[in-house]
Amino acid sequence: xxxxxxxxxxxxxxxxxxxxxxxxxxxxxxxxxxxxxxxxxxxxxxxxxxxxxxxxxxxxxxxxxxxxxxxxxxxxxxxxxxxxxxxxxxxxxxxxxxxxxxxxxxxxxxxxxxxxxxxxxxxxxxxxxxxxxxxxxxxxxxxxxxxxxxxxxxxxxxxxxxxxxxxxxxxxxxxxxxxxxxxxxxxxxxxxxxxxxxxxxxxxxxxxxxxxxxxxxxxxxxxxxxxxxxxxxxxxxxxxxxxxxxxxxxxxxxxxxxxxxxxxxxxxxxxxxxxxxxxxxxxxxxxxxxxxxxxxxxxxxxxxxxxxxxxxxxxxxxxxxxxxxxxxxxxxxxxxxxxxxxxxxxxxxxxxxxxxxxxxxxxxxxxxxxxxxxxxxxxxxxxxxxxxxxxxxxxxxxxxxxxxxxxxxxxxxxxxxxxxxxxxxxxxxxxxxxxxxxxxxxxxxxxx
Numbered sequence: 001x002x003x004x005x006x007x008x009x010x011x012x013x014x015x016x017x018x019x020x021x022x023x024x025x026x027x028x029x030x031x032x033x034x035x036x037x038x039x040x041x042x043x044x045x046x047x048x049x050x051x052x053x054x055x056x057x058x059x060x061x062x063x064x065x066x067x068x069x070x071x072x073x074x075x076x077x078x079x080x081x082x083x084x085x086x087x088x089x090x091x092x093x094x095x096x097x098x099x100x101x102x103x104x105x106x107x108x109x110x111x112x113x114x115x116x117x118x119x120x121x122x123x124x125x126x127x128x129x130x131x132x133x134x135x136x137x138x139x140x141x142x143x144x145x146x147x148x149x150x151x152x153x154x155x156x157x158x159x160x161x162x163x164x165x166x167x168x169x170x171x172x173x174x175x176x177x178x179x180x181x182x183x184x185x186x187x188x189x190x191x192x193x194x195x196x197x198x199x200x201x202x203x204x205x206x207x208x209x210x211x212x213x214x215x216x217x218x219x220x221x222x223x224x225x226x227x228x229x230x231x232x233x234x235x236x237x238x239x240x241x242x243x244x245x246x247x248x249x250x251x252x253x254x255x256x257x258x259x260x261x262x263x264x265x266x267x268x269x270x271x272x273x274x275x276x277x278x279x280x281x282x283x284x285x286x287x288x289x290x291x292x293x294x295x296x297x298x299x300x301x302x303x304x305x306x307x308x309x310x311x312x313x314x315x316x317x318x319x320x321x322x323x324x325x326x327x328x329x330x331x332x333x334x335x336x337x338x339x340x341x342x343x344x345x346x347x348x349x350x351x352x353x354x355x356x357x358x359x360x361x362x363x364x365x366x367x368x369x370x371x372x373x374x375x376x377x378x379x380x381x382x383x384x385x386x387x388x389x390x391x392x393x394x395x396x397x398x399x400x401x402x403x404x405x406x407x408x409x410x411x412x413x414x415x416x417x418x419x420x421x422x423x424x425x426x427x428x429x430x431x432x433x434x435x436x437x438x439x440x441x442x443x444x445x446x447x448x
Contacts, residue, residue: 021282024078026055026067034068038210041252041283043217060282064163064210077102077163077208101156105164108150109143121175125182129192132179140172163208170211173199177218193222202244216246220253228340231409235270239277248280255287258339264294265376265383269337303378306387315400320391321416324364328442329416330355330427330435332365333407336372336380341411345384347431352388355439362443364389370398370410417442 026033033050035057048057059065059078067074067086074086082095091099110117124135147164150156156164176195180188201219206212227237234254241247251274258266267274271291278284303309314320321329332348334341348365355363365388369377377392393401401407405414405425413427415438423442428435 021058021060023056024059026050026057028053028069030069032069035065036068037063037065038213040207040213040216040249041287042256043213043220043253044256062159062208064167064208075102075106077159079159098157098160101154101160102163104154105147105150105156105160109146124175125179129179129185133176133195136172136175140168143168159208162205166203166206166209167211170199170206170209170215174211174215174218177215177222181221201246202242204245207245216249217253219246220250223250224254224257224339231340231411233270233335233337233409234339235273235277239273243277243279245280248278248283251278252283252287254339255291259287259290259294262294263339263342264291265379266337266339266342267291268295268376269335269372303382304385304387307381307385307390308388309378309381309390309392312391315397317401317404317414317416317422318420320368321366321420324366324389325420326418327361328363328418328439330363330365330439331368331414331416332430333368333370333401333412333414334410335370336376338410342380342384344411344429344431345386347429349385349387351430351436354436355443359440359443363439366391368393368401370401371395415439415442418445 026035028050030053033053033055034047035050035055036045036047038044039046040061040063046057048055062077062079064075064077067076076084076086076099077095078084079095079098083093084095084099085092086099090096091103120139124132124139127135144165147168151161173195180186180192185192196219199215200206201216203212223237224234227234235251238247238251238254241250255267255274258264271288275284275288278287312320314322317331321331332341332344334344336342352365355365367381367386367388367390369390369392372380372392374392377390380386381390405412405422411429413429413435414422415424415427415435417423424438428438
């Protein structure tokens with residue numbers, strides 16, 4: 001009988017802050033073997049391949065993983081310290097009972113056609129908002145009843161019940177979250193998300209479920225968009241949340257997104273706060289290691305000749321723009337640590353280039369960087385090739401600016417006319433086509 005021997009030695013990070021990363025080993029008579037699952041901290045798909053029937057991979061928690069061998073795939077639940085033997089049609093060893101229950105339940109749940117439910121979900125997503133919500137709700141209630149009947153009949157282990165209930169609940173929530181971006185419903189009223197309290201996000205026990213991890217991926221994108229719309233810093237937002245697994249996951253997803261975009265420098269300003277806030281070191285340590293490597297490998301960027309950096313002791317906006325009298329000034333108040341600020345820079349570069357071609361020297365782009373250190377400021381300008389005029393404001397200068405123009409967060413944009421008057425406070429961002437029209441109109445007006 002062909003068997004797969006899985007040696008597990010892992011620690012449940014959902015309950016232990018200082019979880020240890022240990023290697024799990026799979027041995028099988030099959031030459032090719034594969035293990036894949038989703039990294040809870042980053043949401044990335046992790047895929048490991050074995051050689052000569054042996055595979056080793058790191059784990060830090062009991063979790064649902066997929067084993068692939070001989071063109072077959074099995075979902076199993078891994079428990080710390082278990083040695084699980086997966087045979088053709090049954091399991092042996094510690095953990096055998098719970099995984100027999102998983103297979104029995106999934107065979108009943110999916111039936112002969114494992115893709116039928118996915119096709120049904122796609123049909124739901126094509127419906128109106130109210131219809132989709134209703135259909136998803138009815139299916140969840142029906143599947144929950146089936147699960148309860150299964151539990152009453154088979155008396156499964158606690159781990160199975162924890163996994164199965166969370167898998168159903170958060171899969172339901174994930175599809176509700178996905179409806180918005182699948183149908184390009186942006187912007188959408190916050191009333192749509194009134195269902196969120198139904199899905200407890202700070203749920204340590206739910207980490208065993210892939211459904212919870214996938215739901216948190218959608219929840220991260222939701223909170224990221226909400227914080228950006230309010231012009232707030234995401235790490236500062238997370239600091240206001242209750243400590244727990246969901247705060248750890250949100251922080252790590254944010255840091256991972258920055259690192260993937262090669263914007264680790266944005267994280268540098270808040271790195272100490274990130275370390276303090278993430279309680280689970282098994283989540284934070286790989287992120288910090290990648291951050292350190294990215295900074296070490298970072299190229300020595302050179303400032304573009306179009307980038308003009310200067311310092312000033314002035315304290316008012318009128319003084320900041322005085323050197324550009326007779327010109328229209330588009331002001332971008334930003335920070336190197338601000339994700340939305342950085343994300344808007346390519347659009348700003350494009351707009352500035354277009355204005356230079358059409359209006360020559362009549363329009364100036366002035367970037368006021370706040371709450372950032374000098375090294376990060378210069379590095380970010382060089383990396384993103386931000387031309388135009390640049391000032392690095394100290395805390396007092398920024399405080400005066402915030403008070404004078406009621407700035408509640410960054411990015412914040414202002415437009416100043418040829419006479420130094422602020423004609424538009426909280427102006428459109430560079431990605432808005434209306435800002436080009438406004439700047440062009442002002443540039444054509446006489447400075448008199």
